Amino acid sequence: MRKIFLACPYGHADKTVVEQRFEISNAVAAAIARSGSVVFSQVSMSHPINKHLSDLDKAGIGNLWAPIDQVFMDAMDELIVIDEVGWKESAGVAREIEFFKIRNRRVSLWSEVTSEFSA
Template sequence: MIYLASPYSHDNEDIRKMRYYDACHATAALMEQGKFVFSPIVNSHPLVRFGLPGGWDYWQHFDVTMISKCDELVVLKLDGWKKSRGINNELKIAKFLGKPITKLFL
């Protein structure tokens, strides 16, 4: 299973929405190739509407667990991915666990 890391947090709500749609697009494209994908953004963005926080501080323990269950981590290279606190932490975790890491452009 692939863990799809992508940037999300931003002060501008429109940018967060676009990042969510881009994560959905990438998830669908990978699934069309027959791959099993977990995207924390696709999973958690809709839950923010129900009062859950959207940042790394809240989701990190979920993400650590999911990265450990996945076979590889794929980084979706959207604008801002290098500065993303979440992605930087996800990369550290994947490296620590010895998971293969690849990068994906839309």
């Protein structure tokens, strides 16, 4: 059974973009789960909680989630990055890619592996 940490760019000045990224993360996580793989979608988990952290700025939210993400990344065997607009500029995605690459764990882009999770 594959154990996948799902990464997606998240933060954006436009709240509509943030909501779209949340929905995309949920849809991709559902496809991965449906395939029989274990998936942890960081954006799916953190987005509803972030709504209760309005006192934190972008850096504060990142600092809060980094050690939590680390626990889940340690438990996963591979990383799949949802390669939507902004993924290359995302500091969080970059941190997650580095974590998996340093440990010689598989890193893939969703656009490259989508067919592996088709029903």
